[in-house]
Each structure stands twice: as structure tokens, then as C-alpha cells.
Amino acid sequence: MIFKILWRFLAWFMCLWAFITGYSPREKLHTITSLIGEDVTLPCAFEFPDGKKVPYIVNWNRENEKIPFFMWYDGYPPHMSENYRGRVSLIKPASLNLTNVQDSDQGWFICSVFFLNRVSDMPHNTSRVQLKVHAPPQFIQKPPDVVYVKVGESLTLSCAATGTPEPEITWLKDNRVLKESITVQILSTKLRITRLQESDFGDYLCKARNNEGTITVASKVIGAGRASITVPPRNTTKVVGQKAEFICEAKALPTNLTHRWFYNNIEISQLSWLETRTLVRRDGTLFINPTSAEDSGKYTCEVSNGIGEPETASAYLSVEYPARVVHSPSPQYLPLGNPGMVICDVKSNPPFQFVTWTKDSTPYQVDEHHGVISLKNGSLLIQRVSHVHQGMYRCTPYNIHGTAGTSNRMEVFVREPPMFTIKPNGIYQSLLGSEITIPCDGRGQPKPVIMWRRADGGRLPRERSSRQGGNLTIYNLQKEDHGRYECVLENDIATLVTSTMILIERMPHAPTNVTVNTSASAATLSWLPAYDGRYTQSYIICYRVANQGANSWRTMSVPDGATTFTLYRLDPDTEYEFRVQSRNAFGKGMYSEVIKAKTSTEDFLGNSSTPATDYGAPPNGPVQKPLGPKPFSPEDITIKKRADGVLILWKPPLDQTIPVAFYYVEYRVESEPWKRWGPIKDRTSYLAKKVPPGTYKFRVWAYSSKEIGSPSPEISLTIEGVSPEVTKSRAITAGVVGGILFLIAAIVLSVCAVKICNKRKRRKAEKAYMMVTCPVTDARNGGHSHGGSPSPLKKSPCHQRRTKASEEGCTIGRYDSIATTGGSSRLVCERNK
Numbered sequence: 001m002i003f004k005i006l007w008r009f010l011a012w013f014m015c016l017w018a019f020i021t022g023y024s025p026r027e028k029l030h031t032i033t034s035l036i037g038e039d040v041t042l043p044c045a046f047e048f049p050d051g052k053k054v055p056y057i058v059n060w061n062r063e064n065e066k067i068p069f070f071m072w073y074d075g076y077p078p079h080m081s082e083n084y085r086g087r088v089s090l091i092k093p094a095s096l097n098l099t100n101v102q103d104s105d106q107g108w109f110i111c112s113v114f115f116l117n118r119v120s121d122m123p124h125n126t127s128r129v130q131l132k133v134h135a136p137p138q139f140i141q142k143p144p145d146v147v148y149v150k151v152g153e154s155l156t157l158s159c160a161a162t163g164t165p166e167p168e169i170t171w172l173k174d175n176r177v178l179k180e181s182i183t184v185q186i187l188s189t190k191l192r193i194t195r196l197q198e199s200d201f202g203d204y205l206c207k208a209r210n211n212e213g214t215i216t217v218a219s220k221v222i223g224a225g226r227a228s229i230t231v232p233p234r235n236t237t238k239v240v241g242q243k244a245e246f247i248c249e250a251k252a253l254p255t256n257l258t259h260r261w262f263y264n265n266i267e268i269s270q271l272s273w274l275e276t277r278t279l280v281r282r283d284g285t286l287f288i289n290p291t292s293a294e295d296s297g298k299y300t301c302e303v304s305n306g307i308g309e310p311e312t313a314s315a316y317l318s319v320e321y322p323a324r325v326v327h328s329p330s331p332q333y334l335p336l337g338n339p340g341m342v343i344c345d346v347k348s349n350p351p352f353q354f355v356t357w358t359k360d361s362t363p364y365q366v367d368e369h370h371g372v373i374s375l376k377n378g379s380l381l382i383q384r385v386s387h388v389h390q391g392m393y394r395c396t397p398y399n400i401h402g403t404a405g406t407s408n409r410m411e412v413f414v415r416e417p418p419m420f421t422i423k424p425n426g427i428y429q430s431l432l433g434s435e436i437t438i439p440c441d442g443r444g445q446p447k448p449v450i451m452w453r454r455a456d457g458g459r460l461p462r463e464r465s466s467r468q469g470g471n472l473t474i475y476n477l478q479k480e481d482h483g484r485y486e487c488v489l490e491n492d493i494a495t496l497v498t499s500t501m502i503l504i505e506r507m508p509h510a511p512t513n514v515t516v517n518t519s520a521s522a523a524t525l526s527w528l529p530a531y532d533g534r535y536t537q538s539y540i541i542c543y544r545v546a547n548q549g550a551n552s553w554r555t556m557s558v559p560d561g562a563t564t565f566t567l568y569r570l571d572p573d574t575e576y577e578f579r580v581q582s583r584n585a586f587g588k589g590m591y592s593e594v595i596k597a598k599t600s601t602e603d604f605l606g607n608s609s610t611p612a613t614d615y616g617a618p619p620n621g622p623v624q625k626p627l628g629p630k631p632f633s634p635e636d637i638t639i640k641k642r643a644d645g646v647l648i649l650w651k652p653p654l655d656q657t658i659p660v661a662f663y664y665v666e667y668r669v670e671s672e673p674w675k676r677w678g679p680i681k682d683r684t685s686y687l688a689k690k691v692p693p694g695t696y697k698f699r700v701w702a703y704s705s706k707e708i709g710s711p712s713p714e715i716s717l718t719i720e721g722v723s724p725e726v727t728k729s730r731a732i733t734a735g736v737v738g739g740i741l742f743l744i745a746a747i748v749l750s751v752c753a754v755k756i757c758n759k760r761k762r763r764k765a766e767k768a769y770m771m772v773t774c775p776v777t778d779a780r781n782g783g784h785s786h787g788g789s790p791s792p793l794k795k796s797p798c799h800q801r802r803t804k805a806s807e808e809g810c811t812i813g814r815y816d817s818i819a820t821t822g823g824s825s826r827l828v829c830e831r832n833k
Contacts, residue, residue, distance in 0.1 A: 070096065110128050262299070331492075691719055
């Protein structure tokens, strides 16, 4: 480490010495060419000062690198960087031997020689050597050995090489140089052929060449085709236990065919019960051994070679087996006086020919018993059950392969079917929060079980409901309790169901008298309001294409108070289903009856319509395919702030050739998404109430019965208001200021009160003192003369002193402040501090 630091110090010292002395060396230039892996000598010629040998230092640098990668000084081991360690050595006096030349060695090398005792006139001591490293070509990207393509497709072959000098890429086909044409494009690293023809198939050669050598790589382009089945599987019939075979021969180029087999569209490898009995041969033939009754079905062979879509072919396997009984439960119950069935489910291939019966261990001839019929599934139908039909039954089915055996013993009992003795009323109406009890009871043999359930599949409120016998009680009725309920009477003979409706009085009832009038692209619905639950109600329209799934309903909210609404952008010549649902503050009510209606085939202009999308808001994304002429934009949009809200006004489009069906007003705050009010029919204004403060943008859209027009220009409006944060801050500030003022006023009043009290105390003390001292003093100082009568002309000394003290601002505070000296009295007065 110390040695490295010393060498670096010497290098910087020599540079500084040259700078101080003003020496500017002259350079000698050399160029050397080498191949990768060879050894080269980098020359560095210099002359000693005055031809005398003196100590010197040799530095070798790479261009643009300040620190030498090799440093030499006689008597010290040379210093070299890590990537040149073991590859460089000095050839005296200053040349450098570089072994195992690498591609990264290419560039300029700088040799600098520094003399420790120099003279002012220095000879040449710097050389620059350019090392050019040549390398033969090497591929860095090759085309595939074999490429399979089809006529008419495009082909791209990639080929790239590196080397010094940079190699030149040449393409050959069938040993001829390939030239560009309309379909052939030769790029720096790719060959691209479009719209392949059969003449384009063949051997392609990519050649990379420079001065150091030439390399090539070949690629074969073969015309390919997707796999095609030459011998498809055929339908076959086997008896259970036999071996089944399906042939599936195919051809393709390339011939790397893969076969997959499916049973009823499920891959056989995923069916464990079948996969263990199957074998697929290399030629694609499927074997099933042994066959089972459950193996009957469709078998599909899928063949692919990775080109294009796989090809498939299907065949059916029919596995025949003797007739067998698959279900014969025991015991079974027949309803007295009603039709009943003795179950004997039979499975057979081919179908069974007949079924024999025994009753109470004796043959039972079905044809000999009136009202008893043998069904196609093997069971017995008794049209009117009586007690004579009770007993122990067994059945045995037969087909052309015989029978698989007789059923187990079926014990059949004749019992009285369930019957309602008490049914709930059709409708129960009650207030929200109240309690309701619905009765239900029945009889039968065996005794039936009575259950309650919701018709919509929902759950009964467990914590708010109870059942006693067949009666259902619901406590504290909530809006979710509104709906239809079913009482189920069930025993082993039969199941009976009756239903009732619970109407919560605050919940709206279903609208009535729903009617629909349609055009090619619109439907106008009208209805009559039902009971509103004593609250304002609105409506939701649900519609869908007829006979679609339950999840296909679309909804549209109707403006408050409206009982007529038009849906636009429907598909022409299509049957729809409509229903209306009411709602109020307590939730959604029941749906009306479903009404079906079909749109016509002509639009309002008499032109044939094309399928439309759902009715919806003005588009924010790409506009859909026009369904007809678009209305023009509304004109003269104005916004007015009023005490009750914001009033948006506009004028209809100047061009009225395309009638406007309704309008929408859109608004948004700053960069938030657009929201809307509407639809607005038969008027050109809208009053938005209770609009929060903020900066708004408004625009108006016009709709025809088939298309959406362009929006009007945007209008901005700022609605001012005090935010809750500002209000809170102001309230806090007012409270603090009020508290400080109150504190100051209290302090002032307290000080004033203390002063008034102190003043009163001093006056009272002074008065008491004078009452005690003044008579004594007056007596001692001749307050009386000639028999004690007072002199009216002369004031007493006490009075004089009190007056003086009062004038001087003194107060008499202590009784012992009277001093007597030589028969005279002296008043000691203390001033208020």
C-alpha cells in the first residue's frame, strides 16, 4: 500500500515539475495492428539530456485516463493496474510489451518519460501509440436451423456478427447472392420476406466477412402446413367389459404431431376414473380397456404440430349393458286418495324392454290392476292410491342383454297427505317497528313439519323472529322485512306451500297499471303510483332484452315526481321486458309486474336503424357509431346565482331540423369527473339547489331520440362560502380575544375596589385617632382660659397640626405617634408611601 502511494506521489510530482519549469514535450506517433490473442510491443523512444544517462521514470497511460496503468522506475518493482497485471512488461529503455491482446486494448496508449535531474532544453520524451486490434467475425445472433412457414406468410431471419473491422453481412439462397426485391428486404441484421411463395422455400446462408476471416451459418426454410386428420375416429358400440378403440391418424409438416383426447369436452388426463383405463399410442390411437357403462359419450381427438389452429375430430362410444336398477328407496309413502308413485329407476343400454314386479313376494301383473301404469323410467304410477296398494315391492328390469339383477325390497306405506288447516292471509300490513304474527297449521300422516321461509331466498331475522307451532312472529319490523313469505307443509308424502305478503306501511308498494309505448329506439313507460308509505316516493325502471338471465337487468332512475319516462337508445326490432320499482326514504318497494314490448324496425326519420347501446350519459371516450343525425348544440348558456340555488339557462339549437328529445346539464369542480343533472324535457332551464361552495364548470348536451349532440361551450362560476376550517379558526380567535378582555376588566375592577376599601379604612383610622388625641392635646396647650371657657378666636394646636398634616398629605396611622417633650406635645406624621 505504501509502495502504491509512493508511485502515485512520484507521478504527480513529475507532472508538477514539468508544469513549473514550463516544459512542453513533443510527441511521437506510432500505429500498430494486432489480432486478438497476439503479443505486441508498444514503442517509446526518447533521448537522455546531453546524451548522458540519468535516472528517469516511465509512465504508460490510456487516452483520457489521468492515472497511469503502468509505472516504472529503476530499482523498484513496476506498478500496474489490475486489468493489465501479468500482461505488460518494460522493454528498456521505455517500450512496453503487451501480451494476449484483447478487444478492449484497442485505442491510444501514451508513453511519458520524466528525468529526475533535467536541463532546460529537454529532448523528446513522449510517444503516442495507436493500437488497432483486429478480430475475425463472430456471430452474436443466428437464424434457426429449420424454419417452417406457410405460403402467403411473412418470414424474418436474424443474423448479426461482431469483429474488427466490422464484418459485412451477405445473404445467399441456394448458393446464390440474394438481392432485394418487392418482397425481399435485406436489413443490417435481418432478412425479411413478405408474401412467401413456394419459390422462396430452400436453403439460406448468412455470411459474415472482414479482412480477418469469413464465417457462415445456414438456415433451411420449409413450406409447412398445419396438422390435418387423415383417418378420423368412428362411432362404435361395445358391450360392457369389451375393449374400445378409436383411430386418429394425421399428417403435417413438420411431423412433430401431438395428440390430445377429450371425453365430453374434458381432457381424459383430468378424469381419474377413465384415465387409468386408457392408452394413447404414438400414432394417436385411443384404447379403452375394459369399457364401463359410464364410458358412453363423445370422444374428441385434437391434433397439432404447432402451426395454425389444432384440428379436431369426434366420435361417439355407446357401451351396452344389461338393464339395472339404480334407485329403489325404502320405505316409500303413497298419498291416500291422490296419485302416487312406487319408485324403481332403471338405467339400460339399449333401453329396457319390460320390468317385472312382485308385491308381498308374489308376482304383480301391472296390466291386471286398474289405474296402475308402468312408466318409461321403470317406476309404477298409481292414479288413485288406496290402502290395498300398501305392501312390499320388488322390480326386475330386462333388455336384450338381460338383467343386472332385482331391486332391493321396497316397503310402501299408504298415508294421509298433508293438508292446510289454517292458511295465512294474502297480505299483512303493519307499521315500521311494530310486531306481527302470521298463523299457519296443517295435518297429515305422518304429521307434517311446518317451516317458514322468504320467497326471495333471504333469511328470516333470527334475533327478531320466533315460531310457535306453525305461527311466525316477527318483532320490531324493519324495512328489510318487507316482502313475500312462504309457509311450507311437508311430510314424507308431499310438500305444500302457501304464501303471504308483509307490507311495511312506511315502505312504498309496487306501481300499478304499467304501460309501454315503443318506437324503433325508445320506449315510453307510464304507471300509476301505489301506496307511498306516507313518504315522498320515486321510481326505478328496470329493463332487459326478453328471456335473458336474471343478472341482465339494467336500471334507470326516474326524476322525483315523474310517473312517465322515456328510455332511449334501444335496439330496433327487439323484444324487451320492463318493470317499475318504487322507493322512498325507508328503502325500495316491490317490483311491478313484468311488461313485454317490442321496438319497431324504423326510426323517427323512417330510416333503417342499426343496433344501439344502452341509454346513458354523454360519452367521455370514443363516440359510438352514429345511429342517425345528431342534434346541434344548445345556444347562449347563462348561469345565475340565486338565494335558493344556481339557475342554468340556455336556448335551443338554432338549427331545429333535428328535433331535441331532452337535455342534460353537466358540471364538475376543478379536475373532478363530470357529473350530470337530467334528463330535462320540455324546458330550457334547470335550478340546482344546495350547491356547495367551489369553482364550477357547466355545459349542456342535447339528445335526439337516436343520437347525442355536441356539448355547449363550458361556463365557469365560483360559489363563495366559508369553509368549516375557517369558521372554526375564527371562533377560536374570538374566544381567545374575549377571554383576554374579560381578564383585563376583572383586574382593573379588582384594583379599583382595593383602593376604595383602603381609603375608607384610612379615613376611619384617622377619625378614631383624632377622637382620642385631640382632647388631651387641647387641654395641655391651654385649650381653655379663665375658668375653662374656650377661646373662639384661637384654634387648638391639634387642629392646626391636623390641618397642616392634611395639607401636606399625611395620615395619622398610630396612636403612639404622640411624643411629649417638656410639657408640649409633638405629632409624628407618616406620609403614605
